[in-house]
Amino acid sequence: MARFIVRRMAGMVIVLFAVSVLVFLVFNVIPNSNPAERLAGKNATPVLVKSIEEEWGFDKSLPEQYVTMMKKVFNGELTSYSPRIPVDERIAEGVPATLSLSIGAGIIWLFFGLLLGYIAAVRAGGKLDKFLTGLSIAGISIPVFLIAPVLIYFLTYKLEIFPSGGYVPFSEEPWEWFTHLILPWVTVAILSIGFYSRVLRSSMLDVMNEEYVRTARAKGLSERQVMTRHVLRNSLVPIVTLFGLDFGATVAGTAIITESFFNIEGVGLYAAESISKLELPPIMGVTLYGAFFVVFVNALVDIAYAYLDPRVRLGAAAR
Amino acid sequence: MSAAPILAVEGLRVGFATEGGLLQAVDGVSFQVNPGEVLAIVGESGSGKSVTAQTIMGLTRSKNARIEGSVRFEGEELVEASDATLRRLRGDRIAMVFQDPMTSFNPVQRIGRQIVEAMEAHRGDLAKGEARTRTIELFEAVGIPEAERRVDDYPHEFSGGMRQRAMIAMALALEPEVLIADEPTTALDVTIQAQILRLLEDLNRERGLATILITHDLGVVAEVADRVLVMYAGKVVEEGTLEEIFYDPQHPYTWGLLGSLTRLDCPRPVRLPQISGVPPSLLELPQGCAFRPRCPHEFDKCTQVPGLEPRLTEAPEHCDRCWLTPEQKRAKRRVAGQIGLEAPAP
Numbered sequence: 001m002a003r004f005i006v007r008r009m010a011g012m013v014i015v016l017f018a019v020s021v022l023v024f025l026v027f028n029v030i031p032n033s034n035p036a037e038r039l040a041g042k043n044a045t046p047v048l049v050k051s052i053e054e055e056w057g058f059d060k061s062l063p064e065q066y067v068t069m070m071k072k073v074f075n076g077e078l079t080s081y082s083p084r085i086p087v088d089e090r091i092a093e094g095v096p097a098t099l100s101l102s103i104g105a106g107i108i109w110l111f112f113g114l115l116l117g118y119i120a121a122v123r124a125g126g127k128l129d130k131f132l133t134g135l136s137i138a139g140i141s142i143p144v145f146l147i148a149p150v151l152i153y154f155l156t157y158k159l160e161i162f163p164s165g166g167y168v169p170f171s172e173e174p175w176e177w178f179t180h181l182i183l184p185w186v187t188v189a190i191l192s193i194g195f196y197s198r199v200l201r202s203s204m205l206d207v208m209n210e211e212y213v214r215t216a217r218a219k220g221l222s223e224r225q226v227m228t229r230h231v232l233r234n235s236l237v238p239i240v241t242l243f244g245l246d247f248g249a250t251v252a253g254t255a256i257i258t259e260s261f262f263n264i265e266g267v268g269l270y271a272a273e274s275i276s277k278l279e280l281p282p283i284m285g286v287t288l289y290g291a292f293f294v295v296f297v298n299a300l301v302d303i304a305y306a307y308l309d310p311r312v313r314l315g316a317a318a319r
Numbered sequence: 320m321s322a323a324p325i326l327a328v329e330g331l332r333v334g335f336a337t338e339g340g341l342l343q344a345v346d347g348v349s350f351q352v353n354p355g356e357v358l359a360i361v362g363e364s365g366s367g368k369s370v371t372a373q374t375i376m377g378l379t380r381s382k383n384a385r386i387e388g389s390v391r392f393e394g395e396e397l398v399e400a401s402d403a404t405l406r407r408l409r410g411d412r413i414a415m416v417f418q419d420p421m422t423s424f425n426p427v428q429r430i431g432r433q434i435v436e437a438m439e440a441h442r443g444d445l446a447k448g449e450a451r452t453r454t455i456e457l458f459e460a461v462g463i464p465e466a467e468r469r470v471d472d473y474p475h476e477f478s479g480g481m482r483q484r485a486m487i488a489m490a491l492a493l494e495p496e497v498l499i500a501d502e503p504t505t506a507l508d509v510t511i512q513a514q515i516l517r518l519l520e521d522l523n524r525e526r527g528l529a530t531i532l533i534t535h536d537l538g539v540v541a542e543v544a545d546r547v548l549v550m551y552a553g554k555v556v557e558e559g560t561l562e563e564i565f566y567d568p569q570h571p572y573t574w575g576l577l578g579s580l581t582r583l584d585c586p587r588p589v590r591l592p593q594i595s596g597v598p599p600s601l602l603e604l605p606q607g608c609a610f611r612p613r614c615p616h617e618f619d620k621c622t623q624v625p626g627l628e629p630r631l632t633e634a635p636e637h638c639d640r641c642w643l644t645p646e647q648k649r650a651k652r653r654v655a656g657q658i659g660l661e662a663p664a665p
Contacts, residue, residue: 211417211419211422211423214373214423215433216425219409219436220409220437220441222440230425230428
């Protein structure tokens with residue numbers, strides 16, 4: 001276990017380094033991205049721009065600028081350009097909202113994805129299966145930027161069932177927290193519900209052809225016992241893999257669009273604002289936070305594998 | 320064999336609807352098994368032997384399967400029985416051992432747990448500890464060393480032979496009356512094969528189990544079977560006692576199978592004998608006898624399907640499907656002093 005953690009930590013450092021370099025370079029090749037020019041305002045004299053460049057260190061070489069920035073990241077001194085707000089504070093403020101959104105959506109899509117996939121697999125070839133297939137494909141095909149406005153238009157403005165957006169901390173008003181998050185949860189979850197139900201269905205149909213499933217039937221187990229004990233558990237590996245990637249990606253990315261639509265002041269909204277203002281420090285901070293999260297969730301996935309498949313467990317112990 | 324048959328199969332037909340049409344995997348198979356008897360069903364891959372076995376337990380039931388005929392277990396009809404009835408019998412009264420012990424256990428569950436699960440499925444009142452104790456006893460009975468420790472192992476921690484022993488332990492867990500062993504030794508080393516066969520034989524004798532042994536290996540048959548059914552392309556082509564089949568085989572296909580055995584008591588031939596050709600596609604069966612295209616002895620009458628009938632006055636239970644007269648057969652089956660199928664004319 002200690003070995004596993006050390007290996008993961010080393011992997012994480014490499015990933016974070018690569019991600020930070022990439023973000024830094026991409027930012028520096030974007031046209032008009034010189035922050036000194038924007039800080040100087042419209043009609044600024046070249047002298048003013050020059051002095052700002054010197055003050056902020058934008059005139060230094062890229063490697064030097066990178067090192068300075070990373071030092072700030074580690075010291076917690078990273079601040080946005082204007083207004084000068086510490087990036088780590090803003091991220092910390094946004095994390096509860098983003099995690100509420102992502103975890104809630106994750107639970108919803110996992111639950112419904114597995115439920116619908118299971119039903120489709122058990123009824124494979126039947127009418128219900130065909131109906132669920134159509135539903136899943138619809139879910140996969142509808143983009144978030146269509147779902148969100150449609151849900152807001154009908155359920156918020158027309159029927160006035162749900163609040164139109166914003167975020168209420170759970171600690172203040174648990175019920176309001178819940179009602180404010182339902183639409184964003186559904187928006188994030190729909191695509192994944194469709195996708196996960198398809199994946200589980202095909203994975204289960206594969207496992208159903210395994211000989212140990214025939215053995216289970218030959219033992220006289222009921223069809224339900226065969227499905228839940230022998231087919232379902234062996235079909236979960238691809239789901240766990242996907243969930244690790246998707247959940248990480250939701251926290252780090254999907255939330256950007258959804259938070260913007262529902263005006264949830266989470267990390268995603270902060271990232272969206274920073275990108276539109278070409279603020280490198282927050283972009284760097286948010287990206288590193290996202291990358292950290294993806295790597296972290298994937299480490300959890302590896303632990304889940306070991307739980308699902310004893311062969312993985314012993315393989316690790318033998319090494 | 321005076322006891323009433325515990326299992327009687329009558330005119331069993333199993334077809335599967337495929338894109339190429341109806342595939343008749345089993346075409347009118349009948350046989351009986353008595354308590355304490357080992358019936359061997361022999362044939363090449365695709366002869367319908369495994370489908371026959373699985374149909375007895377209702378494991379071939381599906382939307383695409385067409386099952387006709389009758390399977391009676393202690394007089395109870397199984398072909399028409401409800402899924403619930405079959406489930407009650409499966410594992411409890413009729414148990415099955417599968418071919419490949421490597422893939423027949425669920426890889427993510429402990430072996431002991433999988434056996435306990437079989438007991439729980441039929442004896443809901445069984446206490447947890449009791450089922451476990453029983454599993455350990457069974458492990459000892461089938462010769463798994465350190466049974467107490469090994470019940471908590473996962474399948475991949477068992478060797479192939481040990482897994483097959485565990486499989487047999489699982490099949491015996493509820494003391495079934497009928498054991499169907501579908502190629503139980505095919506996936507095993509020859510030394511382990513002998514051990515498993517001896518185990519099956521002992522169990523058969525001790526517990527009075529009626530055993531159906533499905534195999535393509537006549538060496539296995541010679542060791543344990545009482546009666547033999549030879550199948551080809553979904554039909555039984557010959558049926559008789561072990562002695563009848565081995566010493567007085569009537570069907571050319573049986574000669575071919577016997578001739579393909581490698582014998583240690585005769586000089587080794589230059590080439591190992593074989594039956595030329597391949598079994599026919601079940602979707603395009605030849606007219607008449609299905610073995611006709613591969614048979615060097617075919618003649619005009621072979622375009623009609625011969626019935627499975629006794630053709631020897633001295634052995635009324637020995638049946639076969641071949642138009643040749645017994646005298647012709649005795650003359651034609653001698654190839655180089657042994658029973659065999661001569662190579663077809665080039």
